Amino acid sequence: MKVLHGVDEVVQWRTTNVDRRFQSSGFVPTMGCLHEGHLSLIRASKQENDFTIASIFVNPSQFAPTEDLDKYPRTLQNDLAMLEAEGVDMCFVPNVKEIYPQGIPLHVDEQRGPFVSVLGVSEQLEGRTRPNFFRGVATVVTKLLNVVFPTNAYFGQKDFQQFTVLKVMTEELFVNTKLTMMPIVRDSEGLALSSRNRYLCAESRRISTAIYQGLEAAASAVNALDPGAHISRETLENRIGKIWEPYVSSGDFEVDYVSVAHARSLQELDDVSRDADVVISCAVYVTDREVKSTRVRLIDNVVLT
Amino acid sequence: MKVLHGVDEVVQWRTTNVDRRFQSSGFVPTMGCLHEGHLSLIRASKQENDFTIASIFVNPSQFAPTEDLDKYPRTLQNDLAMLEAEGVDMCFVPNVKEIYPQGIPLHVDEQRGPFVSVLGVSEQLEGRTRPNFFRGVATVVTKLLNVVFPTNAYFGQKDFQQFTVLKVMTEELFVNTKLTMMPIVRDSEGLALSSRNRYLCAESRRISTAIYQGLEAAASAVNALDPGAHISRETLENRIGKIWEPYVSSGDFEVDYVSVAHARSLQELDDVSRDADVVISCAVYVTDREVKSTRVRLIDNVVLT
Numbered sequence: 001m002k003v004l005h006g007v008d009e010v011v012q013w014r015t016t017n018v019d020r021r022f023q024s025s026g027f028v029p030t031m032g033c034l035h036e037g038h039l040s041l042i043r044a045s046k047q048e049n050d051f052t053i054a055s056i057f058v059n060p061s062q063f064a065p066t067e068d069l070d071k072y073p074r075t076l077q078n079d080l081a082m083l084e085a086e087g088v089d090m091c092f093v094p095n096v097k098e099i100y101p102q103g104i105p106l107h108v109d110e111q112r113g114p115f116v117s118v119l120g121v122s123e124q125l126e127g128r129t130r131p132n133f134f135r136g137v138a139t140v141v142t143k144l145l146n147v148v149f150p151t152n153a154y155f156g157q158k159d160f161q162q163f164t165v166l167k168v169m170t171e172e173l174f175v176n177t178k179l180t181m182m183p184i185v186r187d188s189e190g191l192a193l194s195s196r197n198r199y200l201c202a203e204s205r206r207i208s209t210a211i212y213q214g215l216e217a218a219a220s221a222v223n224a225l226d227p228g229a230h231i232s233r234e235t236l237e238n239r240i241g242k243i244w245e246p247y248v249s250s251g252d253f254e255v256d257y258v259s260v261a262h263a264r265s266l267q268e269l270d271d272v273s274r275d276a277d278v279v280i281s282c283a284v285y286v287t288d289r290e291v292k293s294t295r296v297r298l299i300d301n302v303v304l305t
Numbered sequence: 306m307k308v309l310h311g312v313d314e315v316v317q318w319r320t321t322n323v324d325r326r327f328q329s330s331g332f333v334p335t336m337g338c339l340h341e342g343h344l345s346l347i348r349a350s351k352q353e354n355d356f357t358i359a360s361i362f363v364n365p366s367q368f369a370p371t372e373d374l375d376k377y378p379r380t381l382q383n384d385l386a387m388l389e390a391e392g393v394d395m396c397f398v399p400n401v402k403e404i405y406p407q408g409i410p411l412h413v414d415e416q417r418g419p420f421v422s423v424l425g426v427s428e429q430l431e432g433r434t435r436p437n438f439f440r441g442v443a444t445v446v447t448k449l450l451n452v453v454f455p456t457n458a459y460f461g462q463k464d465f466q467q468f469t470v471l472k473v474m475t476e477e478l479f480v481n482t483k484l485t486m487m488p489i490v491r492d493s494e495g496l497a498l499s500s501r502n503r504y505l506c507a508e509s510r511r512i513s514t515a516i517y518q519g520l521e522a523a524a525s526a527v528n529a530l531d532p533g534a535h536i537s538r539e540t541l542e543n544r545i546g547k548i549w550e551p552y553v554s555s556g557d558f559e560v561d562y563v564s565v566a567h568a569r570s571l572q573e574l575d576d577v578s579r580d581a582d583v584v585i586s587c588a589v590y591v592t593d594r595e596v597k598s599t600r601v602r603l604i605d606n607v608v609l610t
Binding site (some may be wrong): 011015111113116141146147168169174176 | 312320324405421422424448451476477479481561
């Protein structure tokens with residue numbers, strides 16, 4: 001596996017190695033700290049493309065000054081070994097200056113250079129607690145897609161809103177890359193894999209499986225509907241709440257949001273029928289049972305189509 | 306000359322006709338109402354590329370609700386004939402819905418979809434009177450470059466700040482197109498060609514040549530400096546003012562701004578030496594002598610490098 005650090009090197013590599021007219025390339029952008037969720041994207045890419053390219057870059061512009069940029073887990077050597085074992089052809093590992101030539105202060109007011117905003121799907125849900133998060137994501141993905149110029153790119157469903165933002169962005173900016181969303185990979189008990197799970201002890205991780213159980217209870221209620229029947233968002237929220245309640249009472253969970261929204265527009269819905277295009281999603285702060293000062297924000301979702 | 310209206314058609318055309326590895330394509334995006342300034346860009350592209358592509362699209366997102374979007378001159382049949390005569394291979398003429406699938410209301414608060422902002426070079430000069438102008442320009446050029454995917458794209462120096470914004474954008478988003486700026490084309494008396502000149506009567510157009518004479522007087526003062534010597538911006542402004550003064554007094558001119566700025570950062574300078582990288586630019590409102598209710602905003606600049 002080729003490991004490249006410079007934009008020019010990557011452009012050189014792909015123009016030399018990939019003839020885009022006859023060969024396809026698949027791209028999996030990551031922030032490192034890889035787990036089976038990332039590997040499922042790599043495997044999808046391997047299956048569907050002649051070349052598979054990954055990137056590892058912890059993108060400062062999607063972190064707020066108050067967030068965990070400095071503490072974000074970095075496990076580069078291990079990540080590269082995992083990608084190599086999967087047969088990745090090239091991994092792009094740029095430094096911050098390479099991607100942001102003018103630098104990238106975390107305070108938005110101080111930022112200079114080009115930024116991509118996707119209006120209409122970035123402000124709600126994750127965007128409410130993280131107002132510039134999707135601007136950072138859309139900007140870095142635009143840069144990476146221009147450098148790597150892949151036929152396909154793969155993203156996980158766990159970050160459903162991120163996929164929606166990037167889908168609107170690539171479709172309406174006419175980016176020459178097709179995006180594919182792959183299902184959430186979960187541990188044996190149902191917890192969605194996330195690089196941030198490692199902040200939690202085993203017991204808190206087990207408790208956190210209730211997050212998914214709550215979403216599943218809501219999804220089952222929708223799936224059990226007769227054709228033409230509706231269920232209110234309130235009923236769905238109650239289903240979820242019943243499963244989460246013990247952990248809210250015990251102080252393990254603090255619910256940031258529960259959303260029942262249209263899966264394309266991300267507009268909230270008042271009620272849902274069985275044939276609607278719906279995403280039920282949430283963010284929950286989990287307080288670690290061993291280290292009480294550790295509080296991790298986990299997200300999850302189920303998509304009903 | 307092929308005339309295409311759909312994004313998909315253009316992608317199909319260029320993937321069928323242009324092998325980007327061995328053939329170059331040059332692109333000249335326009336808002337139509339073509340004049341010799343545009344044709345100089347077409348000719349540069351013809352000279353330097355295997356294929357030359359133009360586009361004609363009056364981009365709503367760079368107009369404010371108060372500006373002249375509806376009145377902007379549209380001369381499509383004439384434009385196409387001019388492009389055909391120059392040997393353009395393909396001209397892309399999309400409608401608004403094709404470029405903005407979610408529509409494009411002129412009020413920024415109502416806009417939805419992806420937008421590209423270039424922070425640091427968009428807020429001053431033209432950006433002061435037109436706060437969302439360069440966001441509109443950067444967005445539409447991003448879309449057009451993704452659709453046409455040219456090797457080279459050509460822009461006129463008359464819109465110097467536009468070129469700066471697009472240069473920063475393409476360089477820092479790593480867009481796979483090289484931008485070239487071509488010199489301002491002027492009429493026989495020195496007035497910079499502009500689609501908006503046609504709003505003025507012959508006499509007002511002749512008067513407007515003083516705009517360039519003022520800038521030239523400032524440029525001569527810089528060029529006359531001894532090595533190492535400086536001239537203050539105030540002195541330069543006085544040089545310009547002396548030439549413009551009769552027309553300011555008569556009510557023909559109202560000066561919007563005069564700028565003496567670094568040619569790359571567009572930051573204003575207090576003084577200038579002969580070897581500095583400087584752009585002296587201005588915007589002047591000209592009141593038409595025949596139709597007093599007609600007031601046209603003209604821009605011009607000289608670059609000293």
